[in-house]
Every structure is written in structure tokens, then in C-alpha cells.
Amino acid sequence: MKISLIQPGRNNLKYLKWSYDSIRKNQGNHEVQICVADDFSNDGTWAWCQAMMAKDGAFNAIRNEGPGRLGHTILYDRLVNEVAEHDICMIYHADMYLCPRALDSIEKHLTDKTIVSLTRIEPPLHPDGPEKILLDCGIEPEEFDEDMLLTQIKRLKTKNKTTEGIFAPWAFYKKDFQEIGGHDPLYAPQSKEDSDIFNRFQLNGIKFIQTWEGFVYHMTCRGSRFADGATRNPDGQVFMKNRETDEWLTQNLKATRNFIRKWGHFVKHDTFLKPIIPHKYDVGIILDVNNQELLHALEPWCSNIYCGVGVDLRQNYINKEQPNTIIDLSKKVLPYNNEKNNEILVTVNNKFTQQDFGYIQQLSEILDDSGEPGFHGELGNIIVEIFEKMNTYEKDLIICKKQ
Secondary structure, eight states: OOEEEEEEEESSSHHHHHHHHHHHHHHHEEEEEEEEEEEEEESSSSHHEEEEHHHHHEEEEEEEEEOOOOHHHHHHHHHHIOOOOOHHHHHHHEEEETTHHHHHHHHHHHTEEEEEEEEEEEEEESOTTTEEEEEOSSSGGGGGGGHHHHHHHHHHHHTTTOOOOOOSSSEEEHHHHHHHHHHGGGGGGSHHHHHHHHHHHTTTTTTEEEEEEEEEEEOOOOSSSBSSSSSSOTTTTOOOOTOOOOOHHHHHHHHHHHHHHSSSSOOOOOOOOOOOOOOOOHHHHHEEOOEEEEEEEEGGSEEEEEEEEEHHHHHHHHHHHGGGOSSSGGTTTTEEEEEOSEEEEEEEOTTHHHHHHHHHHTHHHHHHHOOEEETTEETTTTEEESSOOOOOOGGGGGSOOOO
16 A cells, blocks of 8 residues: 655654654555655754655655744645645654554555544543543653553454544545545634544545554644643653643634534534534524623624624624634624524524523524424524525535635
8 A cells, every 4th residue: 555644743853753763663565655744843853854855765844934833734735735645645643653554454444435543542641432542651752662552452453343433543535635625724723623624524425434453552732732741640640631731722712613603513523533513504693782792602603693783893893803713704793784694593682691502502403303494483582583494504514615
């Protein structure tokens, strides 16, 4: 199999080196191109990339010259479209150790219109889940217990077992990635871009396969999420809770709001991380109260929101929020008296409660269950009116239209 591994990196050189060594050691008889994007690092990453390109003909790298960070949402796509030489690619993180025969398992399961994920073996930095295996073989390259890992892999392999989750590392045909337009820059520099593209793959008929015969050891979170490395408590346990940087927290909130704007719901998936995609309806919210905080809370949850009677509520909100999204809010946040052409209208008044907000967050499921054209009634303190149509629009989101 010929495969291109896609690895953006920012100031994580020691992990890139560790990951590179594992790939070359354990790639087997496969032809593996390693594609690295240096995102304006200042830790010597680019000098290392230049040295590697000089001695390894299957190592290729590009560099973001800055001064700002692009993030992996953008650099994944640049590597796939500009650098990857093979028809098969795999999104791969710098903090991953490629286990022996993992690529054999990719080759076994990857067919047309499929994406194959390797099973992650991770130290206990995050809660356990049925899609991964917790095993502490170290949280830094210098303490990595390779012998323990290789011994345990023999026990952990389950022949012919597959589930339907999708997460990094995931291998795919380049044509399937390009057919839907790759990652959406709405989420740049990072966060929620993976959930978005997974939704779009699934809606486009891609089947997800997680193999339990192929593994990576994933140290996790070796990028910008945490201010420093993981530490161990006196009992030897590792932990990451409440260690996120302010930069990461701000970007994650921004990306979450943009995901809701696009899809109309929070990220949803089953226990094995296969996406769950509720219907997206054309919902307009009439804000029948001049409240800036309420406008901020409700705006992502609809196609349009109508607000601002005799005050600068609308324009003040647009001026403040527009830097956080590439969606044109002037076309979404409309004057209160603007013509309303949405198929479903929800009116919010000054009696609005947290329970009412819950109804809006679950509106897609409520409409699926009991909505019908011509309905006009109350749901808690909000008024819901459904007109002649209840079209669904999630399939319109499959192709990423770059703005």
C-alpha cells in the first residue's frame, strides 16, 4: 500500500521526531510518505524538516511563514492537496506512535467509500471510553515504555473485530476528501473541524470502520490545548483537568458556536464516536425583548434572528460577534420588522427561561417527533409556528463552500 501521512505541527518537535521514528520502524512493506506542515514554530521544527527532506526522499514539508498561526484546519488540507503524492492519506498526529502491523490493518479494511481508524491506546489523561484502550506507557517520549506497549499489543488485538467510530488517526481516499471540499475554514485554527467533516463524510455515504487489529499509542494533547505537559500526582496517576490554556478555551467556545450555527445542534455521536446527525430545519427566532445576552445565546441556534426595536441591539451585536465567524451576520441577524420567510418561526419573550432554552436546543428532535405543517402553539414560554413546509437541509452542508 502507498499512503501519505498528514502531520501539521506547531512547537512540538520532540513529538514529531518520536513519531517519525515509530513510522519508519513499523511501516512494514508499505510505501509511506510523511507530510509535515510547520505552523510557524520557533523550536527548530523547520530546520529539522529541511534536514529530513535532504536525507529521506519520502519526507516532505511545508512551512507557514507567519506571523500568525494557521492551525491544522487549514494545514491538513494544504498537505492533502499540495503535498500528498498517494491516493490514500491518513490524518496523523505528532504525538502518535505507529504500532507494528497497523498499516496492514488499514490495507485490509480500506475500500472504496470507506474511512478506517486505528484504535488508540492512551495514558489515563482523559475519561475512558469503549472506543479506546487505557494503558499508561508514558506521557512524554523520554519516559515512553515501548517494551510494555509491544508486549501488551499481542493481548489487545482482536482479530476481525471492527466498530464504526471515526477519529484520528483516520485513513481515507484523497478523492473522497476532495469531493466534499475538505475541512471547513469556519473552524480555523482548530476545534470542531473534525466533527464537521465527519458529519459531511457520513452524509455523503462514507462508511466508517475502526479496526481493533491496528493501533497507535497516543500521548494526547501535545499541541496548544495545555499550557505545559501533563503531571503526575503522588499516586502516579496522570491528569489534565482544568489545565487548558486561555487561548484554547476561547477558540473552543468560538468553534462550538460556529458548529451550532452551521448544523443547528451540538456535536453528537454514539459511544463508539460514530456521528449522530439530527435534521436541520429553517428556523427563524423572533426576539420579542431587547436583551443583548439573550441575543448572544440564541443567535447560533437559528437560520435568522429578528431583533432590535428602537435600539442599537442588532448592530451592536453584529459589531461585537462578527470577528468570531466568517458567516455574514448582517444577513442572519435582521431587524425586528424585517420580512420573515423562514419555514418555522419561534417567538421568544421576556418570560424566557433556561427550560425554554433547552427546548430550542432540542428543537430538531422535537420537530422530528411531533412537528407538522400548520402547527401553531406554545412550547413552554416560547411560541412555535410551522408554515407550509418542513424541509430538512443537513445534506446541503455536505460540500464545503470556501468563503
